[in-house]
Structures are given as structure tokens and as C-alpha cells.
Amino acid sequence: MIDRTQAPAFRQIENIDLIKAEAYALDNGVDLYVINAGTQDLVRIELIFNNINWNPAKPLQAFAVNSMLVEGTSKLTALQIAEHVDYYGAFLQTDYNYDYALVTVYTLTKHLEAILPIIKDVVTGSVFPEEELETFKRNQKQKLSVNLEKNDFLSRRLFNRALFGNSIYGYAAEAADYDRLDRDQLVEYFNLAYKPGNCTIIASGKVEDDTISLINENFGKHWHKGSEIQTNLFTFPARGGDEHYFEKEGALQSAIRLGKLSVNRNHPDFAALQVLNTVLGGYFGSRLMANIREDKGYTYGIGSAVVSLQNAGYFFIASEVGADVCSSAIQEIQKEITLLQTELVPDEELALVKNYMLGSFLGGLENAFSHADKFKNIYFSGMDYDYYSNYVETVKSVSSEKLLELAKFYLNFDSFQKVIVGKK
Template structure:
């Protein structure tokens, strides 16, 4: 076949995106299992996902500390033994904490699951949070915090979250003394309440044979019991601050960190996909208006972007950058100008077409393997959404008009309602 290399490949619009959908099983102890079976490699990724308990301002680090220390020792194995055994079987184990959920993830070859699954079972039923490891955890986290608080962008993010989310898990910013409040008794009590099968969703993705699923079920069904303790996963009501401007002066700063935005809808709101398009135009990709103006034209920064966060109980739109301290005020003025243009001028069709292709291409490109499909399912599942969401998302992106976007900009992008946080010079 002869290829004409002087002719560009034919452009084809993305019409429909097909997602793998899982099979569901519910164990007798209340644990839900979702299986996404695909791929040739004899490998699976298994995630044990737990809803976080209600945020307690008097003991604010219990969710994150408990999850982080799950593999630091059980009644049967030390932290070193756990790590060595996982390594011996060529597996990978990690614990990840999120605002709404905490999870334990295992990557393992199918043939070694009979050796690796019992370790996870031990972690989820017999962790003891040894005093020595707890002291090390506290010391390490305090040191990391001390380093982080030297960075203007970290301070700006903490101040921004506190302003828009208030005294909730989303707005909490740890202090060194918070780590000193951690103790073994509280961690154990939190662990026994939260890490119960009725509060667990297992998502397994990869090459799943009958033997694999049977082994998973037998390991985590009848021998994993609920403790009977009430699982409170409700969260305090969010109350945003009344003050909208926060400035932390750093007289010697060469750069100023800027973070601004506002509380917003989350993924469950009908407007969410359309606002994602609007956000992308503003600052959601390299060719965005904020990048074109503040980086490419003005040279105030190496990078600037906007984003949307969607949590279970809230959401936000935010703009973040670091600029030369002497041009901070000018950069803020340019950000305001770009936002106001979206509210007063129709987006050109050519620019909008580029953004549409970028968004649909990004969604398609993100589905590179079965684990990516599992991640998409996880996003839907914990938001309480069905697969219809991605069909609707695709349709919205394809069909949205400049008129729709100017209406959305006036609905959601009033700069006077933005929270503005600056750390450095202004």
C-alpha cells in the first residue's frame, strides 16, 4: 500500500464512545463487587474502597492517618513482612486517601492471588497501628508539612479551600499540632467502624477468570464480618466564608501565587458537562485563553490553568498560577478581563470546534486499557450516576453553541463572586 505522505490523514469526528460495563456481585456480608473483565495479560487490579467517616474537627486527621497506616503492621505481620511478601510475589500495594473515600489497591498476577489476597484480608481485619510506626508517621508528616508551608502555591491552595469549604473535610488544612492528637486508641476505633464489608466496594479489573473471582469471594465473604458499629458517612454542611479576598504577604517573594474561583456544581448537576466546555475555553488546556494571554502574550508566568473539582457534597471552579511578584496585580486584571469577555462576547466557532475535538479526543484517549474503564465506572458509581452520563456528556460537547456558553458564563462566572487568594506580593 502506497501512502501519500504529503496528504494529511482524513479527519473523522468522534461520534460515540463505548465503555466497558462491569458485572455486579453482592456478598452475604454486604460488600459489593464489580468486575471489568478484559485484556490478555494475567494481571488484575483490585481496589477495596471505603466511604470516609464523618469529619470530626476535634480529631481531623483520623480518616487520612488510618488509611495511610493500614499496612504498617497487623496482629500477624510487621510492616516489613507485609512489604517483603508483596515484593516477593511481584505485586504492588498502595493505600490512597481521598476527600470522600479511602482505598487499598493491589496489582497482582492471577497466579499469585492465593498468596497476596490473604495479606489484604489481614490488613483490613487485623491492623494494629503500632506505636513506633505511628510515631514515625507523625514525625514524617510534620516534616513534610513544614517543607510544604514554604511554598506559596501550597499556602494559596490551603487558604482557598478553607474559604470556600469552611470547617469541612474539603476545607481542612492540617497544622503540625493536629498530628500530635493522633493516638493508637482513636485509630483502632476509627478502623473498626469504617473498614467493614458493608462499607466496602471492591472493583476488580483485568483478566478475570472464574477461579480468580471465586478466590476473591471466598476470601472476603463469610470470614469477613461486620463489627455491628454504626457507620456514619454523612458530612457537615458547607458554609463558605463571607470574605472574598485573602492576601498573605511575603516581602522577599520573587513570585506570587494566585488562586481564585468559586464553589460550583458537581458532576450530578445537569449543567456540569457544559460548564466543562466553558472551563476548557477559559483555562482547561494548553491552547486556552488564560494561557494565550498571560503566558504567551504577556509572559507573566510559565503556566496558568483553570479546573473543576467534583466531590460528593460539593464542587468548585478554580484558577491557579504563579507569576512574577511585580506583575501580580496586572495578572489578576488580565484574568478578570478574560472572564468578562466570556460573559460579553460569543466564542468564535473555530475556537469552539477546537475545544470540542480536544475534549472528545481526551475522553477517548483516556480509555487506553481496562483499568481506565474501571476508573470511569468508579467516577460514576460514587457520584450515583449511570453510564448515561457519558452519553449525555458526549452529546453536550458535540452540540453546545456559543450562545449556550455565553449564557453559562453569565450564570457561573461573575468575577465579583470569586474568592481571590494571593500569597507573595500584590
């Protein structure tokens, strides 16, 4: 007979096996990394280009080039590109983030041969037609005008600006920036950034020899080195904490975002800091959720994170809270941080967080794509797989004393940038 009052026995996660990327070099020297796994006959191929030559006078260059790669080449119109990709049931997307720009294609392996030449054309022969650029600018401005009505969106912009100033990380697009965007800027950036010397390819899924040959045929030949470029490099001076209040009449909720510069993945404290962050706001049972949602009912959700970028790391707490309880919510956040700085995390709670994090790490390795994502994290931080063994080891072994020390060092509330959009 079962005893429902007793939790069943459970096992701690011992081993976590990552499928490691295999390295290849294409004929022209482009690095190709392969995660070969899975049973479905499909593949994801990512072409990744570092963001380069940041120029505050042309802040939208890199983003606009990436978005508009699919808007026409010297051979194909935007419509022909889209029709071709769709006809084979493939998915082509472009993504842009703080450190790099991606061109990703998902396709059934049987159609790879038909799809890759299109991708090649897109990354080598895009022409950014004037008419498409005008459409892009108009639609982006409209989208921006809607986003500017969202408190959460505004809070993110103000926060990034406060942390990262006039760099690519701190930049917040304005409608006028779109007006100043012209075709020459795009062509200039495209000719510099979308070159083999600035490209890494990652293939994941069922990637067999045929696929590797096809990748080499398309991206390893007739694609040559470009001019000298400068990968974006920034340093950010630490600054004192400050409040940034953007009042919105009649707001029902306020978006809050609090945090500061921190360390990134390359720093030895990063893994332990992730444990501390999880205790505070990194999972559903976190202290911030338990207090501010589950005890006070001030919000639908609150969380915190440590983020690793190539040139910086940062920590933040974010939530949307009832406008009438905004100040109380911030007080409670401060209380939770003080607690972490003054009292040891109890053993039972720490054990729970450790198990949760290991389970979550294991669960995050669902398929070939997720293993490739894990590889990207370390590769673009200039690290190797030891990072993950160290991560697992740290999660298992970090002590409450260490967390208290980290909380004192990294979570000084007075030094936070505190952004509030709405009413306080």
C-alpha cells in the same frame, strides 16, 4: 504531491465505547464491580471505604488510619507486610481523598492467591503499633514543614479553607494536630470504617472467574457488618468573594488560586460547564494559556478546572506567576472571564474545543484501569452510564449562547475567593 499548507482531512469522533463494569455481590453482601479487559495477565484490586463520622476534634483520624494500615496487623509487622508484597512483585498502596479512602493492590494474576490474604489481613486486622504511630507523626510533621514552604501548597490550603470552612474539605493539617493524634482515635475509626458495609471492591484487568472466586474467598467470608456509621454529609453556604493575601518576603513567584463553589457531576449543567471551563483554562490552547503564558510570558503554566465532590462542586483557576507581574496576571484573568460573559465563543473555537474534548475522552480510555476509573466517577456520584452518553451528547451539541449564559451564572468574578501567596 502533498500540499503542506492544507490540513489533512479528519474525522469527527462518533462513537465512544466504554467497557461497563459488571456487578457482583460477595457472600457477605459486599459489592464487587469488575472491568474485565486487556491482554496482560495482571489485575488491579481496589477496596474503597467511604469517609465517615467527620469529627473536627479528631481531624486526622481517617487519613492516619488509611496511611497506617500497612504498619502492622495482629499477625504481621510492617516489615513482614512489605516483604511479602515485594517478594511477589506486587504493589500495595493506600490513598486518601476528600470522600473516600482506598487500599489498592496491583499484581500479576499468578500471584493473586498469595497476595490477597495479606490485603485481607491489612483491612481487617491492623493494630496501629505505638512505635509506628510515633514514626508516622514525626515524618508527617517533617513533610508538612517542607510543604509549608511551597507557595502552591499554601494557596491550596487557604483556598479550601475559604470555600469549605471547618469541614473535611476545608481542613488543613497543622503540626499540633499530629501531636494530638493517638492510637485510640485510630482504633476507634478503623473499627467503624473498615467494615464490609462501608466497602466497595473494584477489580480491573484480566479478571476471570478464578479471580472473582479468590476475591470472594478473602473478602466475602468471615468479615462481618460493623456498627452504625454516618457517611460525611455537608452543605456549604454560598458567601461573598474575598481576597486572601499571604505575603512572602522575597518570593520570586506568587501562587494564585481563584474560584468559588459550583455544581458537581449530579447537576444537569455540569457537562456544559466543563466545555466552558475547557475554553477558559482546561487545555494547552485555552484562553488563559494563550494569553497569560503564550502571549505575555507571565507563567510556565495556568489552568482551570471544575471539580466534583460528593457534597459539593467547585471551580478554580490556578497558576504560579512572576511576583512582579502578579497583579497584571489577575487582571488578565478577569478580562478573560468578562469576555466569556459578554461575547459568544466563536464557532471555530467552540468546534475545536469540542473535538479536543472528545479526543481527550477517548484517549482517557486507554486500558482496563482507566475504564474502572470512569466507573468510579459515576458510581460514587450515585449515577449510571447515562452520565457519559449525556456528556458526549452535551459536548457535541452545546451552543455558544448556552456557554455565555453559564459564564454569567457560574463565573461571577466578584464572588470568587482570591488567594495570593507570595507578592502582589
